[in-house]
Amino acid sequence: MSENAEDKEAKAAGAATLSKDAAPGETLLKVTGLQKHFPIKKGLFQRQVGAVRAVDGLDFEVRSGETLGVVGESGCGKSTMGRLITRLLEPTAGTIEFEGKDITHLGVGGMRPMRRDVQMIFQDPYSSLNPRHTIGTIVGAPFRLQGVEPEGGIKKEVQRLLSVVGLNPEHYNRYPHEFSGGQRQRIGIARALALKPKLVVADEPVSALDVSIQAQVVNLMDDLQEELGLTYVIIAHDLSVVRHVSDRIAVMYLGKIVELADRDSLYKAPMHPYTKALMSAVPIPDPKRKNAKSERILLKGDVPSPISPPSGCRFHTRCWKATEICRTTEPALLELKPGQRVACHHPENFEDQAPQDTVLLTAAKEAAELVADEVLAESAETSAAVAAELAEETTEEAAEETGAEETGADEGSAEASESESESDSQESTDK
Known part of the structure; x- marks a missing residue:
């Protein structure tokens, strides 16, 4: 009886610990x-292979x-x-x-x-x-x-x-x-x-x-x-x-999250090529667009086997932007925009994270054949626009810093001249 009572008390304490409501x-x-x-496992002895x-x-x-x-x-x-x-x-x-x-x-x-x-x-x-x-x-x-x-x-x-x-x-x-x-x-x-x-x-x-x-x-x-x-x-x-x-959406590919963002950001401007391909598959119920050229991205091949996933970025075997760095280095899930985390060396709608690597892999050239020309052109334009915008911001910040330094130097020289004039007047008074 005493053991049962103790068990009940322990369960009640555990439930009370977990029942504290988290604030929204x-x-x-x-x-x-x-x-x-x-x-x-294989073989008679079920060895792990x-x-x-x-x-x-x-x-x-x-x-x-x-x-x-x-x-x-x-x-x-x-x-x-x-x-x-x-x-x-x-x-x-x-x-x-x-x-x-x-x-x-x-x-x-x-x-x-x-x-x-x-x-x-x-x-x-x-x-x-x-x-x-x-x-x-x-x-x-x-x-x-x-x-x-x-x-x-x-x-x-x-x-x-x-x-x-x-x-x-x-x-x-x-x-x-x-x-x-x-x-x-x-x-x-x-x-x-x-x-x-x-x-x-x-x-x-x-x-x-x-x-x-x-x-x-x-x-x-x-x-x-x-x-x-x-x-x-x-x-x-x-x-x-x-x-x-x-409210927020996580996009998974082959056992990993490739993009995590709030709903509006993800649907308005997806940053991972895989996310962009998924979004292009969503049909638009508009009769006026029935004769318009489709901008759907067709991915080449199937998802690789999770038994032996590709090296580097796991999406590089099907990506039209893949370069050598994608094959050798796995991208980290970084917050490139507020509330939007992406694991990609060459993200969409953002500055290229590896601009020095421009030679496409063979798999990327084959995948690019299945991507609409409009999509490729739009991707290049948006990346260039974002890069130019960031460059302008950097230039403005540098100019502001330079202006602040010059202002500080002018203020310092003015203070020095004022102190010199004060000392001269003090010397004349002493005389």
Whole structure:
């Protein structure tokens, strides 16, 4: 009895520690150097002969109350990243901090109180619900696992949650096979929100749904965020969905973040060539443009294998701007504009970071054939314009500094002449 009481007290203390609400704008989740390598084993003795580098060094923060969108091609490590930050997978390296507490290698007991604050909405609504359990049992499971007794009982709270996500509370005793895909996803959302978490990781929450249902689910998540003060990390393929729901967007390519910026900056002036290629694929619903020449960028080839990723910049095998430095040196994720971090030696819409390296690689010449001439010309013009603008600013600053130095020198000479005249007058007075 005494041991059980002590366990309950320890759990309550842990829950109390994690239940301190972060103020809006404060860092809720901080990820540093996050890696996940899945070993490849062969032979009778299952010796490791390699590793799949699904996630290979991520650095980002999620602030309380915001929505971070994560986009990228299939196989770039988005879903693995989502499972890592919810601790459904054990990281190979790096750290994950939630509300200032390091949760990277917490055990089952240490993670139990945190499970109330971090939940996940899974991609496939068909496989994420147990077909043997009723909807009431599925949505009520978090209360039973955490030992929480909601006011009015579990059944009443589950029925309330079902009505919140747009389902009939009377369907409490039905089974998952009696619902459509969109309804199942709503059930998954209700289960994730049961314990009023602070962080919700949604792994492609609308990709398995009909287009007519996608808008309903996205609007539902927006409403719930405003009502409950939730923080979202939304993983998606659809760039229009990400633009609608996100405050900031991270673009992933082959296990790394290549660009991280706020929504407006990213869609208005993408700085990484890969981001520009993604944005060019978004259709523009304008009948007047049907005969206009397409400016879509077609990337050459597929994403390289995460078992042996390319050296240097991982996008250089498909990039039309790649030079020797891209093949040999990996670019760091730097903040080139306020709130916009990019990992590129030759960024778009900004001054070239490696102007001395101008000889294109063979892969770049082949990739350039798939890029519209207008896009290449626009890229060169914007880079030149930004470089000229920065040069002007530098010249103006230098002129201001020179003017300030000259002014200081004039003031110093004036003060010296004044002191000399004062000393002469003093000498004449003494005489």
